[in-house]
Amino acid sequence: MADAAQIFSEHRERLAGVAYRVLGRIADVEDVVQDAWLRWSTVDLDSVDDPEAYLVRVTTRLAIDRLRSAQARREAYVGPWLPEPMLTSPDVADSVALNDSVSTAMLLVLESLSPLERAVFVLREAFGYSYAEIAGFVDRTEPSVRQTAARARAHVEDHRVRYDTDRATRAEATQRFLAACVGGDLRSLVQVLAPEVTMISDGGGLAQAPRKPIVGAELVARALVTFAGRTPAAATAEIVELNGGPAIVARYDGEPVSAITLHLVDGRIETIHLIANPEKLTGLAAAQG
Template identity: 80%
Template sequence: MADDLEVFNAHRERLRGVAYRVLGRAADTEDVVQDAWLRWSAVDQAEVDDPEAYLVRVTTRLAVDRLRSAQSRREAYVGSWLPEPVVTGPDVAERVALADSVSTAMLLVLESLSPLERAVFVLREAFGYSYAEIAGIVDRSEPAVRQTAARARAHVEDQRVRYDTDRATRTAVTERFLAACAGGDLGRLVEVLAPGVALISDGGGLAQAPRKPILGAELVARALVTFAGRTPDGLTAEIVDLNGGPGIVARAGGAVVSAMTLFLRDGLIETIHLIANPEKLTAIPPAR
């Protein structure tokens, strides 16, 4: 019979995926997964018929409780709040629905849901659990879960923006964008930006970043060139898979100083998420 840790590790990535989509914070995700392990290690495995169901139930409830306590802290957050970026592999990027569910744009939309709505939406839309299974996970009746899921889905569909999903296009535009930023080429930068592009920066009061969104191609291009010009000596930037798609990670002295994700519509950059808050960059590995 498999030991406690072996069984838990078999489901760890799923638990991490559920917790991250519910919370939008990498550090909180790891705390929740660790708490789930403590719960799991304290139970008699022989009494658990379905380890995955038990672990997902525990993880979801822990994540919902933590999200409720975090919402008051976010109300006092300095500047724009963005989900923490995480490194994802090509396997996620190649599955469009899964990649979309972990993108910072989708996670930002999910912020407008209640903790219960968010958990139900994640379990149903990202992981495909049945309404009956979700009812057991969140301790609600199946009809109540169906209503919650419908309400959450309608809200998300009303709020979300449909961005380009073609990976080749996103990668090519990201490469052009990075080259223009690195070269301080304002003209080439404007060429890849949509006229109404929005730059949303998250410094959390701990790093230099605009506290309000910057709108419009000219203003965004100038802000990015200025931002690039203020970076420390020895800065390097590379394209990395972030949240299900190509992103840009900047490092100085081996330490991560910013992460950027670009969202395209009709081949042009419509929205830019720039995370510079050092507390939100801990899930991205330092330089190899």
């Protein structure tokens, strides 16, 4: 019979996936998963009929509690708040639901839900748990969970933007965008941007980044060229897989200094998420190492 550590290891990736979609911050995810392990390590395994259900229930409740605390802290955040980027593998695209639910665009929409609504939405839409299972996870009745899920789904549908999902299109646009930024080619950069493109930058008051969204191809292109010009000459930039799609990570002395995710509509970049807050790049540094 498998021991506690082996069973937990088998489910760890799923637990982290649930926690990340609920919280959007790597450090919080690591804390929640560690707390779940501490609780699991003291359980009498013979008393647990379904280890996955037990672990998802514990992880979900820990994540909801942590999100409630985090939302209060975010009210004092300097400038726009974006989810912390997470390295993903290309095979996440094998599941459309998982891929969409981990995108920064979707995570931002989920930010406007209550912690309970967000958890229920993630468990249902991303991981496909039944309403009865979710009811047990969040300690609610099944009818209540159905109502919460319907309310959350309606909110998401009303607020989400349908960005392009074709990987080849996204990869090509990301390559063109990176080449234009590195070369300081303003004209080429404008050509890959939608006329009303919006750039949202998250510096958290700890890095140079605009504290308000910038709108319009010309203004965004100039801001990006300026931002690229401030990057140390020895810095490097590469295209990596972040949050289920191609993105750009710039590094200096091996440490990440910014992460850029592009969202396309009809083949042109409609929204740019730029993260420069060093506290939100530690996960990329750790994963690289």
